[in-house]
Amino acid sequence: MAPRVTAVLPLLLLVVLAGGLAGVASTARILGVFPFPGRSHVVIYSSLLRGLAARGHNVTVFSAYSLDQPVANYTAVKLALDLSAQADIRKNKGLFSFGEQNPFFTIVISHVLAPTFTEQTFQQSSIQDLIATANEKFDLVIIEDLYADAFAGFAHKFDAPLIYMSPITGYPWTNDLIGNPSPDSYVPSIFSQYSDHMTFRERLFNTVINTFGRLFRQLYYIPRQNSMMRQYFKGVPNLPHISEIITQRTALVFTYAMPGVSYPQPLLPNLIQIGGMHLKPVKPLPKDLKKYLDDASEGVIYFSMGSNLRSADFSEEQRDAFFKTFSKLKQKILWKFEEDQLTGQPKNLKISKWFPQNDILAHPNVILFITHGGILSTQEALYHGVPVIGIPIYGDQAQNMKTLENLDCGLQLKYSDINDASFESVVKEAITNPKYLKRAKEVSRIFRDQPQSPLEKGVFWTEYVLRHKGAAHLRSAATDLSWYQYLLLDVVAVLVLVPAALVYCVLMLCRRLCCATKKIVIKDVKKKKKQ
Template identity: 90%
Template sequence: MCQQVVAQLRTLMAPRVTAVLLPLLLVVLAGGLAGVASAARILGVFPFPSRSHVVIYSTLMRGLAARGHHVTVFSGYPLDPPVANYTDVKLTFDMSALAAVRKNKSMFSLGEQNAFFSVVISHFIGPTFAEQAFQHSSIQDLIATTNEKFDLVILADFFVDAFAGFAHKFDAPLIYMSPITGFPWTNDLIGNPSPDSYVPSIFSQYSDHMSFRERLFNTVINTFGRLFHQLYYLPKQNSMMRQYFKVVPDLPHVSEIIIQRTALVFTYAMPGVSYPQPLLPNLIQIGGIHVKPVKPLPKDLKKYMDDASEGVIYFSMGSNLRSAEFSEEQRDAFIKTFSKLKQKILWKFEEDQLPGQPQNLKISKWFPQNDILAHPNVVLFITHGGILSTQEALYHGVPVIGIPIFGDQALNMKTLENLDCGLQLKYSDINDASFERVVKEAITNPKYLKRAKEVSRIFRDQPQSPLEKGVFWTEYVLRHKGAAHLRSAATHLSWYQYLLLDVVAVLVLVPAALVYCVLMLCRRLCCATKKIIIKDVKKKKKQ
């Protein structure tokens, strides 16, 4: 191919021009061909029925496809419309498992559970959907095939570790991608320090400045989670992997696969905004990767917001929680407060009508959230505190009122409270007085808007965008064949070695043994001396 191109260039160019330009053109051509040759085949496995999670995962995969890599993605939410170099394989899930956990109540009922229940139930829900995904013919065909080859596997860090078997099958490095700021065992996976003294558990709602009681609970809940993960969850995942990857020869334990093959972990923390903590070079924070460039609003919505001289309040409980499932008393509390305000209200409400709807309130089953939050007239965002929503609010500098229900939502809202970018209202505390109080505080106290704008500037002030960072480090792993040089030696230490308990034992026991020996020697000397003295006394008495 190169020879044909060169021949054509020689015939088209004058000899002198060819002598000058041909070397440069050959460099450009070689670079282009090298780029095509280096295009990798990347497998993404995201078997969890949460659209918000897949938004994060698919954004990175789309970015990799745009770079010329060939990506294959297993998820419940294919891209619409499809894009080049991106092969979607749709997974379907039976949501009755989640309904059973909720006992057929609304999703709001999950907010009534304690932290220990949240740890346990998350370790059950994830594997339930992983098992369903394994039963799809497309997954089984990929396990059985001998014709496919992937250079990299990207796996959701959400209780689906059995799929790490693909990394062993394809002899490929593994990247974990977390849809949250990170689980305690995610840090342990790569040996990243995560002290319970100032790194709050996602199952808590603490800040990085904890009281003694909070540090005690944080240690207990994280220790409980780690033990449950190691002693119950991973053996179950290993059994599941062996059941479905039985055609793959020489399959190690799932723990061995993920420790030996994990090259990198992406977490959804926000540099400069999330609580500072130690970060190894192979733990990369890509919070905000899902925030897309702002698009023009529909004409009617734009006019509605442009004409809001007193500002706009946007209210949405995300994709998994339905505002229509608030109790009648809670809906009345919202409506009464909204009717007293001068601001216009946009409320993502899943039914066609809202009884008692005031004139300043507009409802819809869907709103373009990112584009709305970018509008200069938005003065407040009322949300469930999900990580996508809170990061979009911070990116656009909008103060927040959070009504956290489950998962990491309380922790996300605690972060915003500490930043003075918002307020938190417990679901069980919603009534006329409490809701009106927090709304009026948020829109009348200028510190919240001021701080939101300041944090937005911090969030945006990065050398790379989150997507550029994610793509760079993914390609870094590909270029360096798994980037083993980034892996910490901590992953090869047992827990007692990592905690230096063997060293502590030596430092305590050796001096203790020396002291004991000295004391025993002194005791024997004293006893011997005493016997000599007694013997001398008796001898003198006889004389």
């Protein structure tokens, strides 16, 4: 071996060793707690946490569903939650009735019932062991912005920064976590069906919905979460009120809005939009399915109601309405249907209990997507430039479809309005009017035109928080203000009361002067009469 090479080897070894040590030093231990049993939610948070694990971070996740495939550095702890109530709802076809509920009912029932999963999660031995341990240490805690606030206690226990992940574009109170401005005048609530251009009536109702939601959270939900946190974290010293933990330790909020596509709104530097993070590279289709799509010279319509809603639970009348319309079309139909057979189905209809949705929507022959309007499905459709017909049922689905309608990328059909005429009309409008496909392709180009992929953005900002020990410099002073200070009610009071007091004093002075002048005049008159 040449002398120069021999001399360089120790230096190379030092460089490699230093690089390895740097890698170890930059890795972090990350805790995620996601008690809400929603499969679509798992898809969202697991996308980020898998990405962090791939970067070398050690990730531990507690959730109702575990990953199908093991990932290095990723420990998934499955929660043994009682999901019998969900099963009963599905069995009785109750999920389809949710679309008829008003937003106030949705806010109340969700905040009253859903935290039962929080309670069940606390009762898991694995969670109790983690609370009791004195040996574990985590550098970051990530929780879902959905009935999981009590787990902010872990951020206090481990003296770690906290990140919230919203499974939707954002609840009315999501912005409040970090003091992000969210004017009701042009930021529609996900519980409404409004666009960012609202009439007076819509702005009024939007304000009422959001105010009601915030008040209900502060007066009922937050005290309940605080009570659970204190009950189960009772051995943790110096445990403050849950609101103080959230205010002081929340470093970032991730929302599943789509930059350039979702309604524009004010964004603080620690509110990051990562919509589309779940999107994966397109995979080759199974041979039989690829042939089915390739041979569809007139195009293909893909129909799926997501992972929670069952197409098999549509009524016979609604199913017949679908059949009558499909039988009149030249296009082929793919329908995610949860039963093995479907009586009376048209010849151009193919059913299956599962389809690779993202890969299907990427096929150039797919011209329309009929969906429930869930956040993952609508974003996949927009990413691949496929127009949508939405049949929203609950949650944020109606608002998602309103966004697509506003973009001219889709149409909405209420579940209660499904019949032969309405379904045929909306389908024919979607496939014959070229504006929907044109706009879907335009919006797809906008969505794809980003400096980073949503996953890269999510990973970057998570590591940013780790690098900067909670990134306190991103924190808005709004979180230190009381509600009346934030709304400037004290300033308004001064601006109103001080001038009012001055006017009152002037009026009283004038009154006294008038009274005094009047007395003088009366005295003069009496003197003249006596003379």
